[in-house]
Amino acid sequence: MAGERQYASSFLEESVGLPRNSVDPGEIPGEFVDALTEAMKGSEGARSPEPLLEMKVQEVGKEITQSILDTQGTVVLKERWPRAAKYAACLTHDVDSLSRPIGHVLKRRARFSASDLVLAITGLRNPYDNISYVEALEKERNLRSSFYFLSCDYDLRPKAPQLRSMANAGWDVGLHGDFGTHDSQEKMAEALSRFHQVTGISAVGVREHYLRFDFASTWKVMEDSGLRYDTTVGNTDKLGFRIGLCSPFHPPDENWKPRGIVELPLVLMDVTLWGYLSATEAQGLSEFERLKRSVESVSGLFTILWHQEAVRMKGGRIYPALLDSLQRDGCFVGSGLAVADWWQARSEPLVRDGNVFRMENAPEGLVLKSRSRNGRKPRVSGAEAEADGDTATIKSKGGPLEVVFQ
Numbered sequence: 001m002a003g004e005r006q007y008a009s010s011f012l013e014e015s016v017g018l019p020r021n022s023v024d025p026g027e028i029p030g031e032f033v034d035a036l037t038e039a040m041k042g043s044e045g046a047r048s049p050e051p052l053l054e055m056k057v058q059e060v061g062k063e064i065t066q067s068i069l070d071t072q073g074t075v076v077l078k079e080r081w082p083r084a085a086k087y088a089a090c091l092t093h094d095v096d097s098l099s100r101p102i103g104h105v106l107k108r109r110a111r112f113s114a115s116d117l118v119l120a121i122t123g124l125r126n127p128y129d130n131i132s133y134v135e136a137l138e139k140e141r142n143l144r145s146s147f148y149f150l151s152c153d154y155d156l157r158p159k160a161p162q163l164r165s166m167a168n169a170g171w172d173v174g175l176h177g178d179f180g181t182h183d184s185q186e187k188m189a190e191a192l193s194r195f196h197q198v199t200g201i202s203a204v205g206v207r208e209h210y211l212r213f214d215f216a217s218t219w220k221v222m223e224d225s226g227l228r229y230d231t232t233v234g235n236t237d238k239l240g241f242r243i244g245l246c247s248p249f250h251p252p253d254e255n256w257k258p259r260g261i262v263e264l265p266l267v268l269m270d271v272t273l274w275g276y277l278s279a280t281e282a283q284g285l286s287e288f289e290r291l292k293r294s295v296e297s298v299s300g301l302f303t304i305l306w307h308q309e310a311v312r313m314k315g316g317r318i319y320p321a322l323l324d325s326l327q328r329d330g331c332f333v334g335s336g337l338a339v340a341d342w343w344q345a346r347s348e349p350l351v352r353d354g355n356v357f358r359m360e361n362a363p364e365g366l367v368l369k370s371r372s373r374n375g376r377k378p379r380v381s382g383a384e385a386e387a388d389g390d391t392a393t394i395k396s397k398g399g400p401l402e403v404v405f406q
Helices: 002-016 029-038 052-072 101-105 114-123 129-138 157-168 185-199 218-223 271-276 281-297 316-329 336-346
Strands: 074-078 090-093 146-149 172-177 205-208 301-305 332-333 350-355 354-364 367-373 378-383 383-390 391-396 400-404
Touching: 002 029, 002 052, 029 052, 029 383, 052 367, 090 129, 090 336, 129 157, 129 172, 146 157, 146 205, 157 185, 157 218, 172 185, 185 205, 185 218, 205 281, 205 336, 281 301, 281 316, 301 391, 316 336, 332 336, 367 400, 378 383, 378 391, 391 400
Parallel strands: 090 146, 090 301, 090 332, 146 172, 172 205
Antiparallel strands: 074 367, 350 354, 354 400, 367 391, 378 400, 383 391
16 A cells, blocks of 8 residues: 555645645545545546545645644645636537538437528538637637547548647647547557648647546556546546546556646536436536536536537537636636646645745746744745735746745
8 A cells, every 4th residue: 555655645745735745645544545546446436426535635635734834833835726716627629520411410400500400401501510619709708628639530631720720829639539549559659640640730638539448558558658638537427526536636657656647537528418417408507507616616627528519509509608607707717738737837846945945947827825823924036925914825926936934
């Protein structure tokens, strides 16, 4: 269990935002180590309707933080999201298809509005290619998302200029893993190569088709292929949290060392609502709001999968309402790449040396919260500090950052 305990220690430090080496592996509750270990193995027992493991992370983190404050007199923590946003949302779209025969459209005509059906029948609109429509919805709100494309099920060549233009404008264009890529290094390499040859884009993010995932091998395949993040781990036929987590994390390797790749757990997939649960649009909106509040309660990441094919169909057409709801909350909203980049930047170690806390390269927008005893006040460089009694809010300017308690 030594490896698992050490991994739990690094996991807690990163997730809670604690200074490096501030968590003694031997003092972590065994129950928490066991729960985290089972989650990283993909145990069925880790599934939960609420982010239960995330709640345990916060509970244990609070206990450790209080212990540090009691014994050392000061403590500094990194907030999770840029400018201390209360939670984050990650917008993603799988592209399972780009066109369907008119017969397919007619068989599913009940899902389309009358006007969209007429446009499809007359050939004036392809109801299964909504990439430009989604792009416009998000651009109007100054938002960006991720699109994941299959490399061999449809011809991407006509789309390549558009995808490069979107990537240049801030959208994340990644790989939707083909059949077999989740457990084969060779097939993953082939898929990434095909994708690059056709689009000219080197994918750094991935989601596996049908959420195929092998906890014993998939992260290794992805990391060894040069991918920087994955966002596959989620549920298909039920709502909830596949491993009880809704925050980014570095998964363990076979020796329980944190990998370089970042996992962004999936929280809500549109197909779950309309395909598996046969929800109405009102029910879908209600479930979206419920899950959003669950994520917010733990300052987590609300990763949403909304297939681009479905945004003009009944059910999928509520996507603009989801965007507006997120914007009203004022949370941090980004693509998979933006979230993964932020998490990697935030993972820059916060190092403690007595009453001095340092980060060599703190990202702009990072907020630290400090607590002290006996009236100690922080003096900062590379940041701005706002004190309120024994607590302070420290806002990084980007670059070297130092907090000194006098």
